[in-house]
Amino acid sequence: MKKYLLGIDLGGTTIKFGLILPTGEIVHQWSIPTNTEQAGSNITTEMIASIQQVLQQKQIGLDEIIGAGMGCPGTVDRTEGSIRNAFNLGWTTPQLVRAQFQENLGLELVIENDANVAALGEKWQGSGEDAANLVFMTLGTGVGGGVIVNNQIVEGVGGAGGEIGHFPVICSHEFSCTCGNSNCLETLASATGIVNLAKKYRKETETSLNHFEELSSAQVFQEAQAGDKVALQVVDEISAYLGTACSVMANLLNPSVIVIGGGVSSAKEFLLDKIAHHFEQGVFPTVKETTQLKLATLGNDAGILGAAYLVKEGENNV
Ligand SMILES: [Zn+2]
Numbered sequence: 001m002k003k004y005l006l007g008i009d010l011g012g013t014t015i016k017f018g019l020i021l022p023t024g025e026i027v028h029q030w031s032i033p034t035n036t037e038q039a040g041s042n043i044t045t046e047m048i049a050s051i052q053q054v055l056q057q058k059q060i061g062l063d064e065i066i067g068a069g070m071g072c073p074g075t076v077d078r079t080e081g082s083i084r085n086a087f088n089l090g091w092t093t094p095q096l097v098r099a100q101f102q103e104n105l106g107l108e109l110v111i112e113n114d115a116n117v118a119a120l121g122e123k124w125q126g127s128g129e130d131a132a133n134l135v136f137m138t139l140g141t142g143v144g145g146g147v148i149v150n151n152q153i154v155e156g157v158g159g160a161g162g163e164i165g166h167f168p169v170i171c172s173h174e175f176s177c178t179c180g181n182s183n184c185l186e187t188l189a190s191a192t193g194i195v196n197l198a199k200k201y202r203k204e205t206e207t208s209l210n211h212f213e214e215l216s217s218a219q220v221f222q223e224a225q226a227g228d229k230v231a232l233q234v235v236d237e238i239s240a241y242l243g244t245a246c247s248v249m250a251n252l253l254n255p256s257v258i259v260i261g262g263g264v265s266s267a268k269e270f271l272l273d274k275i276a277h278h279f280e281q282g283v284f285p286t287v288k289e290t291t292q293l294k295l296a297t298l299g300n301d302a303g304i305l306g307a308a309y310l311v312k313e314g315e316n317n318v
Pocket of ligand 1: 177179184
């Protein structure tokens with residue numbers, strides 16, 4: 001009997017797997033390192049081997065798996081079932097992952113962009129509370145986004161819908177983005193951006209941030225909470241950018257919730273309250289009454305849960 005959803009979260013350093021019940025309960029989860037050697041040419045075969053090995057250990061037959069879902073970086077071709085331009089995996093040319101899963105495991109695989117998948121995870125089992133309209137924003141090394149409107153992921157004509165990280169920010173800085181533009185939201189409000197901004201400001205003045213040779217975004221938040229003026233200036237500034245970005249999205253979409261996750265969000269209410277302050281200044285009254293800002297609750301499990309949900313609900317209607 002078919003019982004389990006197989007959720008896969010393919011990342012640049014780790015591949016996470018989960019056997020998940022249709023109720024959302026994670027029965028078993030495991031991970032393997034991502035082998036990016038030889039342009040990542042062994043990644044798919046190693047994923048397949050790991051799945052075979054764990055199913056054998058657990059004495060679970062492939063016929064008990066309803067289907068597999070996967071969140072991944074790069075550009076997904078949903079028709080072909082392939083991934084390309086996933087530079088942190090070493091994949092530039094299209095990788096026919098769905099066909100390899102079908103051939104070796106006999107499993108149907110649904111592939112989707114990783115931020116969209118995390119958005120689905122938060123919608124299903126996290127702070128999204130099954131909202132039909134939700135925006136997910138992840139603040140990590142970069143800034144990623146997933147937008148769900150009427151229970152459907154907004155993919156856009158080129159598959160790049162929800163690229164919140166590349167919202168242009170009007171500011172006095174000159175930070176170049178990996179996309180080729182300058183001052184994209186992620187050049188300022190990602191973990192990397194926060195450190196770059198803090199390093200720029202600390203040069204100019206006396207601050208506790210000068211006590212750290214290498215600086216992390218967590219240290220910037222820690223010093224801001226301890227009252228360091230320069231650290232606070234950095235946090236206030238990036239909160240303004242994030243709050244404005246959230247108000248633009250909310251005025252456009254009026255979602256039930258904008259969920260904020262990723263490593264930077266571990267600053268929790270300290271960050272959320274500052275973002276909310278700027279958000280409220282920029283939203284239309286009805287939007288202010290109906291769209292909530294919330295912290296993500298699933299952490300690292302959002303990927304496998306969202307990938308399982310892809311299978312549960314079908315590719316195009318989530
Ligand atoms: Zn950019």
